[in-house]
Amino acid sequence: MSAAPDYSERVRRLFARPEHAGDARGPVVEAARGDARVRLSAEVGNGRIERLAFRVYGCPHLIAAAEAFCAAFEGRSATELAQFSATDTIEALGIPVEKTGRILLLEDAIAALRETIGQS
Amino acid sequence: MNAGREARPVYLDYAATAPAAPEVREAMLACLEDPLCFANPSSVHRAGRAAARAEAFAREQLATLIGAAPRDLLWTSGATESDNLAIIGAARFRAHRGRHLVTLRTEHKAVIDAFAALERDGFEVTWLEPGADGLLPLAALEKALREDTQLVSVMHVNNETGVIQDIEAIGSLCRERGVLYHCDAAQSVGKLPLDLGRLPVDLLSLTAHKFYGPPGIGALYIAPREGCGVEPLLHGGGQQRRLRPGTLPTPLIVGCGRAAALAAERRAADFEHVVTLSAALWERIRVLPGVVLNGAAEARYPGILNVSAEGVEGESLLLALEPLCVASGSACNSLSGEPSYVLRALGRPTELAQSAVRFSFGRPTTLADVIEAGERYAGALSRLRAIAPPPVPQALA
Secondary structure (H helix, E strand, O other), rough: OOOOOOOHHHHHHHHOOOOOOOOOOEEEEEEOOEEEEEEEEOOOEOEEEEEEEEEEEOHHHHHHHHHHHHHHHHHEEEEEHHHOOOOHHHHHHHOOHHHHHHHHHHHHHHEEEHHHHHHO | OOOOOOOOOOOOOOOOOOOOHHHHHHHHHHHHHOEEEOOHHHHHHHHHHHHHHHHHHHHHHHHHHHHHHHHEEEEEEEHHHHHHHHHHHHHHHOOOOOEEEEEEEEOOOHHHHHHHHHHHHOOEEEEEEEOOOOOOHHHHHHHHHHEEEEEEOOOOOOOOOOOOHHHHHHHHHHOOOEEEEEEEOOOHHHHHHHOOOOOOOOOEEHHHHOOOOOOOEEEEEOOOOOOOOOOOOOOOOOHHHHHHOOOHHHHHHHHHHHHHHHHHHHHHHHHHHHHHHHHHHHHHHHHOOOEEEOOOOOOOOOOEEEEEEOOOOOHHHHHHOOOOEOOOOEEOOOOOOOHHHHHHHHOOOOHHHOOOOEOOOOOOOOOOHHHHHEEEEEHHHHHHHHHHHOOOOOOOO
């Protein structure tokens, strides 16, 4: 049995109050790796992402990163989603290196969302 | 979700370690402050003799708790060392007779890894599988025993699930077949009755910090029987019949002895206490959707309650449960996020095994603590399930 690892203040805060958890009325994408799953949805209007939402089955770091992504990219254009950087997110949230794979999963979901919005 | 960093921590991880009892701390402090007791018990001067008397008294206290003769105990640093000395030491001691050994997949890592080390040294190990309830099927053990089998190691109470093995039946079978039986009793000493004068156990590991003694001190019982013995793993001074050399830590030993005496006095009341707490918590969480108990419901030490829940990830559950101090069934820090090997051996699917939470109760736990635990567990399940994506249809999984 193991105890919980230590989490950064930002991860704790984002995990504790995920304001973007849920669904937006618009394109939906899902990505999965191992047992972890991410679902992103976006409400798009006038060329901008008016609302972003996420659902996650995964560790606190993934939940926190998904929340941080939604908060940062709401109100921006779909093409700007390409600016999401897993490396920057890992650094900004103080995510341990062994969790990189989880954040790359989020990156995969974001890429899929950008493509889906582009096609719609 | 409730990070709860400001809230009062509720410690429900007594299977990991228990705080030293006030009486234990007092006895240790008295030993540390005594002008003579600090000495090396092997020294022949007056101070050494005082320390030796304190050590002998503690040895007697521990021996009384488990129904052993004091001379049949070796002090060690804890259960991990005791397990290693018992398993590797006995395998080497009996290697001239045969090199086949038997253990159970759900043993503590200290046992698993000691056997794995012996495998690398050319011993042959049969790894038995438990039933879905965590119990060792005796027929499987019987079938595994061979002419050249020298040692069987099966724990008393499982550290993750609390499942209690029938050590009397296991030991009897081993005796009939002339095989040594080692029992890791780290989770049962001081909690369940143990009478080594009667039980067919040849080697038994224990550690003080699980029964309100100090960390860093444990013991190995070696039955005074023909053919039962260990080769030492450590070499140095001649202490403890050269089987486990090293200067004895008198204050820790005194604390262990005091904890053993307290456990002997309070065992029945402690047991009733955890029965009440375990029932109160299980009553609250068994009604939650998708929650299952891991391990046998009946043959289980009630001080440990291990539950899994569908649709929640173990590491997030653990954080959402803060300020509860509980243990998780997932190896949160690992790259793979591998779930508990114990629960996997019980046949739990990965997702359920990974969501496991072990609640373990102790002397200081109150009914209010478990009521709060039940409420927080229900709240955490509900919050995490609310943010999870819909389950993947079985056909696509």
